[in-house]
Amino acid sequence: MPDTAIPPRGERANRASPSPLVICADDYGRDGASDAVIRALLAEGRINAATCLVETEAWAVEAAALRALAEARPGVGVGLHLNLTERLGTCADPGLIVPIARHIAGAVLPARRGYEDAVLATFRRQWDLFVEGFGRPPDFIDGHEHVHLFPAARRALFRLAAETGFAGWVRQCRTSSRRPGLKRLILDPLSAAFQREAALEGLATNPGFGGLRRFSPGEDMTGLWRADLAAMDAGGLLMVHPGAASPDPAGQCRAQEARLLAELDVAVAENAASAFCP
Numbered sequence: 525m526p527d528t529a530i531p532p533r534g535e536r537a538n539r540a541s542p543s544p545l546v547i548c549a550d551d552y553g554r555d556g557a558s559d560a561v562i563r564a565l566l567a568e569g570r571i572n573a574a575t576c577l578v579e580t581e582a583w584a585v586e587a588a589a590l591r592a593l594a595e596a597r598p599g600v601g602v603g604l605h606l607n608l609t610e611r612l613g614t615c616a617d618p619g620l621i622v623p624i625a626r627h628i629a630g631a632v633l634p635a636r637r638g639y640e641d642a643v644l645a646t647f648r649r650q651w652d653l654f655v656e657g658f659g660r661p662p663d664f665i666d667g668h669e670h671v672h673l674f675p676a677a678r679r680a681l682f683r684l685a686a687e688t689g690f691a692g693w694v695r696q697c698r699t700s701s702r703r704p705g706l707k708r709l710i711l712d713p714l715s716a717a718f719q720r721e722a723a724l725e726g727l728a729t730n731p732g733f734g735g736l737r738r739f740s741p742g743e744d745m746t747g748l749w750r751a752d753l754a755a756m757d758a759g760g761l762l763m764v765h766p767g768a769a770s771p772d773p774a775g776q777c778r779a780q781e782a783r784l785l786a787e788l789d790v791a792v793a794e795n796a797a798s799a800f801c802p
Contacts, residue, residue, distance in 0.1 A: 543759035544793035544800065546730065547785075548573035550605060550765050551668070552590060553583035558767030561782050563593055565766060566600055570785045572796040573601035573761075575666055578653040579612035587657030601796030603695075604654045604662040606647055606681065608671045614653070617646055624669045627677075628710060644680040651684060661688065663797035666695035673697060673714040682725045693728040693800040694718075697763075700732040700755035703748070707736045728800045732760020739765075741776045745784055753790065759799070 549562045552574040559582060565571045574590065577583065594600045611621045620642055654662055665681060666672055672681050672695070681694065698715035699708050715733070722729050734752020737743055753762060766785050767778030793799040 543757065545753070545756065545759050545791060546573050546601060546761045546793055546796045546799050547571040547788075547790075548575055548601070548603070548761055548763055548796075550575050550666075550763055551577055551767070552605075553577040553580050553586055554767070555580075555582050556586060558778060559586040559589070561766050561768055561778075563589060565782070565785050566593055566597065568786070569792070570788050571764065571766075572599060572792045573603065573664075575603035575605040575664070576654060576658075576662075577605050577607055577610075577612060577668060578650050578657060579607060579614045581613040583653070583657055591658050599793070599795045599797070601663045601799065602658060603664040603666055603692075604651060605666060605668050606650055606672050606677070607668040608643065608646070608677060609669045617642065620646055624671065627671055627674050640676045640680055643677055644683050647680050647684045648687075651688060661690065662692060664692045664694060665690070670697050670711055670714075673711065673718050675717075678718050678721060682721065682727070685725065685727060690727075691801075692797070693730065694722055695733075695761060696722070696729040697733050697736075699736055699752065700734055700760060701751040702755075703751050705736055705738075711736070728802060730761040730800050731758040732756030733763070734760065735763030737777070739774055739777050741773055741780060743777075745781060749784075759793070 549565065549571050552559055552562050553576045562574050566574060590602060594602050608620055609622065609624045609627065611618055667677065671677050696715040696719045697711045699712065719729050732755065734749065734756065737745070737748060749762060764781050764785060765778050766782035767775070769775055769779035
């Protein structure tokens, strides 16, 4: 596919558009090279948020640089990317970390006794690592591979929010456009339940969502982003995964997104930290 920027379209080309749009880079903290790419995009205003994996060795080093950037650009939103699917450097309970397919398979079964409490303990530790590294609580919370949407994890997230007095917003992942995709069949109903429970807990969610992809280098990301953005009439969140190039397909996809985002020109919320809060 050609690596061309998304041209300005309709209201999204108007910097005064009242509909808030957050373009959020996932997986900050994964590695220093990709973190530098994300910071550059934030500094240039191409994206306005990042969400952080905090159990990595890189996070302990890279958190300070992100904090300095956020202090210089107060509109930048910084979130906690809760992890239950990938074994990272300082994972406290490796037994809880299973592939996302296991979470999908278990979504329709009752959780084993004590599982939700164990997840909450892991989330508490990740919260503490975020605050220790970044110096303050996150502006928003979401999940690595969308694991926060699954029943036990979402209950643990809401318990964490209540315990900490969290007053930010949480990510729902129901795609705004109607483009087909297997992930949507799983995430849309989970997100609907997540939004209902978040509202009961008094937590705001993003009205629109986009950015799901297969992580194949041949995907038409320009067309994919354009379709999702055009459907966000009330604003929302576009999930992106920019990063440094590497030989594996995921690394190629991250570099591809970084190239596209460097040329992207759409209206973004001036304050991503509170974009969806009342």
